Amino acid sequence: MPYPKNLETAFQVEEVIREKGAIPATIAILKGQLTVGLSKTQLEYLAKAKGVIKASRRDMAPVMAKKMDGATTVAGTIIASELACIPVFVTGGIGGVHREGHNTMDVSADLTELGRSRTLVVCSGVKSILDIGRTLEYLETQGVTVCSFGDSQDFPAFYTTRSGFKAPYQASDATQAAKILYSSHKLQLSSGIVVAVPIPVEHAMDENKIEAAIKSALVDANKLGIQGKEVTPFLLAAVSKATGGESLAANIALIKNNARIGADIAVHFQKLRNAGDFDKDFNIGNTKTRKCKTDTKRQYHTCAETGGNSNVDNGDVLVVGGSNVDRTFRIIEGNVRHTRYRKYNNMEGEMKADFDKIEGRFRQYVGEVAGFEKKKKSGYNN
Numbered sequence: 001m002p003y004p005k006n007l008e009t010a011f012q013v014e015e016v017i018r019e020k021g022a023i024p025a026t027i028a029i030l031k032g033q034l035t036v037g038l039s040k041t042q043l044e045y046l047a048k049a050k051g052v053i054k055a056s057r058r059d060m061a062p063v064m065a066k067k068m069d070g071a072t073t074v075a076g077t078i079i080a081s082e083l084a085c086i087p088v089f090v091t092g093g094i095g096g097v098h099r100e101g102h103n104t105m106d107v108s109a110d111l112t113e114l115g116r117s118r119t120l121v122v123c124s125g126v127k128s129i130l131d132i133g134r135t136l137e138y139l140e141t142q143g144v145t146v147c148s149f150g151d152s153q154d155f156p157a158f159y160t161t162r163s164g165f166k167a168p169y170q171a172s173d174a175t176q177a178a179k180i181l182y183s184s185h186k187l188q189l190s191s192g193i194v195v196a197v198p199i200p201v202e203h204a205m206d207e208n209k210i211e212a213a214i215k216s217a218l219v220d221a222n223k224l225g226i227q228g229k230e231v232t233p234f235l236l237a238a239v240s241k242a243t244g245g246e247s248l249a250a251n252i253a254l255i256k257n258n259a260r261i262g263a264d265i266a267v268h269f270q271k272l273r274n275a276g277d278f279d280k281d282f283n284i285g286n287t288k289t290r291k292c293k294t295d296t297k298r299q300y301h302t303c304a305e306t307g308g309n310s311n312v313d314n315g316d317v318l319v320v321g322g323s324n325v326d327r328t329f330r331i332i333e334g335n336v337r338h339t340r341y342r343k344y345n346n347m348e349g350e351m352k353a354d355f356d357k358i359e360g361r362f363r364q365y366v367g368e369v370a371g372f373e374k375k376k377k378s379g380y381n382n
Contacts, residue, residue, distance in 0.1 A: 001248070007047035009252050013090075013259045020263035027080045029055055029063050029070030036084045046071070054229050056109045074121065075113035078192070087181060087269060088120050090262035092255045093127040093158045094194065096135030098231065099218065106231070107138065115142025120181045120193040122262035124254045125156035125163060129214050129235040132163045140168070143191040147171040147180065149261060150198060159205040159250050161198040171195055174264035181265070182272045197261050203253035205246060213242035328352045
């Protein structure tokens with residue numbers, strides 16, 4: 001997106017999110033620093049910067065090491081979101097399998113990142129310059145939950161409301177989408193969720209016009225030998241030029257709409273987490289005992305939940321086992337009365353803590369109660 005449209009759109013999108021009660025956090029790499037939540041000054045810098053690297057998973061470490069600027073892709077932004085514990089991420093459209101990708105093997109890293117993160121991505125589907133059918137198949141292989149948003153199960157195609165494919169699931173509103181995310185987190189799944197929001201009808205473009213522009217741009221890209229991560233920006237720019245800027249206006253409209261819906265989902269998700277009343281749907285032996293919390297990344301299902309931020313950054317610690325202490329209580333007061341209701345006043349006694357071998361046995365008698373024909377032995381172990 002060219003300057004100053006990129007800057008104007010960024011400000012407008014953040015304002016939409018704030019109006020919905022959520023907190024925006026634009027993500028980028030600035031001079032080698034991964035930054036979550038750009039300030040106004042930083043947004044202005046990024047909007048005008050030259051030589052900004054398109055930073056996906058493979059690019060982030062080199063860009064940071066070389067103190068460069070990077071515009072994070074969906075994959076790169078998911079990584080940053082996971083580090084910052086941000087559950088909902090909004091974008092225009094995700095990457096996917098490129099047309100002729102079955103020959104070129106040009107498959108976006110966005111798809112594999114979605115398969116190994118817990119982030120919910122709100123988008124307008126897959127960019128229409130891609131092979132949408134194969135992209136949906138790849139997402140299924142990665143275990144990514146894909147939902148259309150609204151009244152239809154049609155999977156959108158970025159500039160248009162329909163792609164000719166159906167989404168596996170449908171989220172009718174933000175509350176339902178938030179419940180899907182909440183369920184995914186409770187199950188501790190390590191794969192993400194795509195919520196595909198159709199572009200507002202008033203901004204949708206003619207399918208035939210878009211398809212003609214894409215095919216022409218693909219021919220030009222092939223002639224010029226454009227490959228890899230340069231293909232997508234080239235095609236989007238070519239389509240924008242071919243449509244007289246109409247596609248750029250549609251792009252801006254759908255991003256704002258996605259921001260509005262994404263903010264709604266984030267707010268409802270946080271309400272679910274605060275209430276914690278969704279647990280009744282998970283009858284898996286819940287107890288009143290508080291679950292252990294840890295910052296350790298889990299790839300497999302365990303009994304623990306991911307905790308908050310930790311100040312410890314010099315390694316992970318795993319503790320297995322527990323601690324036992326024998327506490328022995330002895331009444332040392334001589335005259336102990338036994339009553340019908342067995343109510344006693346305060347009496348003098350002593351307590352001994354034993355950290356030696358427990359082995360399930362009581363170490364001492366707790367007390368002797370007067371009035372019994374036979375002394376009764378009893379113990380208390382905690």
